[in-house]
Amino acid sequence: MHDLNYFRDHLDVFAEMAKKRGTVLDLDAFRKLDKERRELITATEQLKAQRNKASEEIARLKKEKRNANALIAEMKQVSERIKQSDERIAELDAQQRDFLLTIPNVPHSSVPVGASAADNAEIRRWGAPPKFDFAPKPHWDVGERAGILDLPAATKITGARFAVYKSWGARLERALANFFLDVHTREHGYTEILPPFLVNTASLTGAAQLPKFAADLFRVENTDFWLTPTSEVELHNLYRDETIPEEKLPIHVTAWTACFRSEAGAAGKDTRGILRQHQFQKVELFKFTHPQKSYEEHEALVGNAETILQKLGLHYRTVLLATGDMGFAAAKTYDLEVWLPSSDEFREISSCSNCEAFQARRAGIRYKPKGGGKSDFVHTLNGSGLAVGRTWIAVVENYQQADGSILIPDVLRPYMGIDRIPAA
RNA sequence: GGAGGAGUGGCAGAGUGGUUGAAUGCGACGGUCUUGAAAACCGUUGGACUCGAAAGGGUCUCGAGGGUUCGAAUCCCUCCUCCUCCGCCA
Numbered sequence: 001m002h003d004l005n006y007f008r009d010h011l012d013v014f015a016e017m018a019k020k021r022g023t024v025l026d027l028d029a030f031r032k033l034d035k036e037r038r039e040l041i042t043a044t045e046q047l048k049a050q051r052n053k054a055s056e057e058i059a060r061l062k063k064e065k066r067n068a069n070a071l072i073a074e075m076k077q078v079s080e081r082i083k084q085s086d087e088r089i090a091e092l093d094a095q096q097r098d099f100l101l102t103i104p105n106v107p108h109s110s111v112p113v114g115a116s117a118a119d120n121a122e123i124r125r126w127g128a129p130p131k132f133d134f135a136p137k138p139h140w141d142v143g144e145r146a147g148i149l150d151l152p153a154a155t156k157i158t159g160a161r162f163a164v165y166k167s168w169g170a171r172l173e174r175a176l177a178n179f180f181l182d183v184h185t186r187e188h189g190y191t192e193i194l195p196p197f198l199v200n201t202a203s204l205t206g207a208a209q210l211p212k213f214a215a216d217l218f219r220v221e222n223t224d225f226w227l228t229p230t231s232e233v234e235l236h237n238l239y240r241d242e243t244i245p246e247e248k249l250p251i252h253v254t255a256w257t258a259c260f261r262s263e264a265g266a267a268g269k270d271t272r273g274i275l276r277q278h279q280f281q282k283v284e285l286f287k288f289t290h291p292q293k294s295y296e297e298h299e300a301l302v303g304n305a306e307t308i309l310q311k312l313g314l315h316y317r318t319v320l321l322a323t324g325d326m327g328f329a330a331a332k333t334y335d336l337e338v339w340l341p342s343s344d345e346f347r348e349i350s351s352c353s354n355c356e357a358f359q360a361r362r363a364g365i366r367y368k369p370k371g372g373g374k375s376d377f378v379h380t381l382n383g384s385g386l387a388v389g390r391t392w393i394a395v396v397e398n399y400q401q402a403d404g405s406i407l408i409p410d411v412l413r414p415y416m417g418i419d420r421i422p423a424a
Numbered sequence: 425g426g427a428g429g430a431g432u433g434g435c436a437g438a439g440u441g442g443u444u445g446a447a448u449g450c451g452a453c454g455g456u457c458u459u460g461a462a463a464a465c466c467g468u469u470g471g472a473c474u475c476g477a478a479a480g481g482g483u484c485u486c487g488a489g490g491g492u493u494c495g496a497a498u499c500c501c502u503c504c505u506c507c508u509c510c511g512c513c514a
Contacts (some may be wrong), residue, residue, distance in 0.1 A: 022459090038474095045474075045483045052483090055495045059442035070492080075494035375471090 114322035128317035175415035190254035195234035206363030229262035235286035294379035315339035352383030
């Protein structure tokens with residue numbers, strides 16, 4: 001959500017931004033609503049001041065045992081008017097809030113302008129595609145052949161877009177999550193968090209998933225609980241409605257959770273295999289930073305995620321998303337795309353965003369400057385470090401062998417206890 | 425799930441309809457004293473929004489939301505959270 005005053009004073013900036021992101025804003029309606037609201041607030045506060053003064057007066061008259069009936073009668077009228085105004089103001093507030101909540105963040109000036117993923121800018125590549133003396137198979141083939149992935153079983157138990165991992169496949173998933181957390185906590189200085197997997201409406205609104213993206217979420221019936229779509233929600237809300245002393249910044253946290261997404265708009269997309277699931281695991285990186293440090297922290301965060309891919313020896317590229325391809329809350333986003341040899345393409349495995357004060361404002365997360373002074377909103381950053389399921393795919397595809405076995409990258413061997421998943 | 429109890433400022437803890445945004449204590453900050461520190465003493469000390477160039481005004485805020493009233497931290501209703509006991513349970 002944007003700062004109301006800033007928004008009001010920079011409507012042209014937002015019109016321009018909407019154009020870049022490919023949406024339209026009804027700014028005339030906003031102007032009208034805002035004008036009525038402000039005038040009404042000013043008038044009502046004057047009435048309240050009058051009432052407060054009269055209340056003191058009444059108290060004094062009563063103390064002196066004098067008659068205050070005339071004043072009380074007058075205030076009765078005033079109170080009635082205040083009540084009506086307050087109701088109208090509440091209506092206008094709600095309308096204004098609803099409007100502001102649906103406006104996306106303003107892209108940073110370094111973000112390429114463009115309507116779609118085609119306009120994204122490749123920043124760098126690492127490594128090289130592995131060479132095969134046979135045609136590499138897609139992960140569902142490799143997984144099934146090695147007996148580590150059972151999709152029919154998942155369909156029976158739950159339905160489409162769910163997976164059952166078996167034997168070394170289950171072990172690999174667990175090994176990856178542990179490895180990620182160990183690197184981020186031991187080498188990158190993040191504090192490990194294990195949060196709830198169910199979150200409430202306020203948390204989702206604070207993290208900018210609601211009200212706009214309800215259709216992408218699973219909700220638990222008859223409760224205010226939703227299945228978390230990403231632990232970004234939980235980590236962000238760790239400090240909701242809190243003011244953090246500046247000397248505690250930056251705060252770096254990481255969490256492993258399951259993530260649940262309805263994939264409402266993805267019918268027919270990536271239906272084979274486990275690339276796009278209703279449930280997947282992810283290790284998330286999250287930072288609360290001083291506003292002036294957020295862009296250097298952003299680069300560092302992307303580097304933290306890249307480190308994982310490098311340690312695993314997986315070929316990948318780093319992409320700067322264009323305005324039209326960015327998420328709602330982001331001001332700037334890098335995606336990491338890992339090489340999948342079966343389809344000869346890069347696929348997203350991490351998305352690292354600087355949301356600046358956008359989420360912090362929605363959730364009321366401030367910092368108090370060292371020398372005193374006015375508190376201000378922190379900047380928040382999030383990134384996958386990494387998506388576990390997609391890393392599983394990348395390892396299985398990139399390290400598959402002609403005989404159907406799968407080599408284990410060196411860094412994972414202590415976690416797996418073997419150096420190769422045998423062909424079944 | 426059943427029965428009780430409680431939610432007040434950074435913390436502890438008063439306050440049950442009228443100059444109470446809130447006593448008092450602790451903490452924190454500034455000062456006096458001291459070679460330095462402690463102790464003692466003096467003073468300052470929530471936040472959000474808003475009008476104003478500033479000085480300085482104003483509104484809101486005692487878990488949340490509603491209600492009663494001229495006026496609510498105080499009375500009523502709903503909800504949330506925490507604590508105690510019982511039951512159930514990984």
